[in-house]
Amino acid sequence: MNTLSRAIYSTIAALSLAHVTAHAEILQLSPEEAYTMSSTRELILIDVRTEAEWRDTGVAEGASMITLQDPDFMAKTLLISDQYPDASIGFICRSGGRSMAAAQKLDSQIDGPVYNVQEGMQGQSEGEGWIARGLPHAPFE
Numbered sequence: 001m002n003t004l005s006r007a008i009y010s011t012i013a014a015l016s017l018a019h020v021t022a023h024a025e026i027l028q029l030s031p032e033e034a035y036t037m038s039s040t041r042e043l044i045l046i047d048v049r050t051e052a053e054w055r056d057t058g059v060a061e062g063a064s065m066i067t068l069q070d071p072d073f074m075a076k077t078l079l080i081s082d083q084y085p086d087a088s089i090g091f092i093c094r095s096g097g098r099s100m101a102a103a104q105k106l107d108s109q110i111d112g113p114v115y116n117v118q119e120g121m122q123g124q125s126e127g128e129g130w131i132a133r134g135l136p137h138a139p140f141e
Helices: 003-018 031-039 051-057 073-083 097-107
Strands: 026-029 043-047 088-092 114-117
Touching: 026 031, 026 097, 031 043, 031 088, 031 114, 043 073, 073 088, 073 097, 088 097, 097 114
Parallel strands: 026 114, 043 088, 088 114
Antiparallel strands: none
16 A cells, blocks of 8 residues: 555545544433423423424423424524533424434434433323323413
């Protein structure tokens, strides 16, 4: 390998390593665990459902609302993460699918755990959800 080839190889290797980021760990929470953690601000809960869904069922007490379809979803989520550096971010949706997609999007952007409320607001096969468990939620205004 000549000197130029080594330099090119070294540059490519360095650039590749520069793009390697620490991945957060995506952890699953029950609605009760999410409520407890968000009550103490250990967790910042973000509801990623649509405005129509927020109107239909209300929003988990204390949750921020950023629909997953918002073109600025990641920027808004990172802003919240920066505002609460000692807290983890958790996502909730109707039944856990979109919140998991949101957690996966955030995974490569921050260091530390990211949480998914696996039953969501309305439940699914894993459990009955935030509302049916009687956890506090407020009407969307």
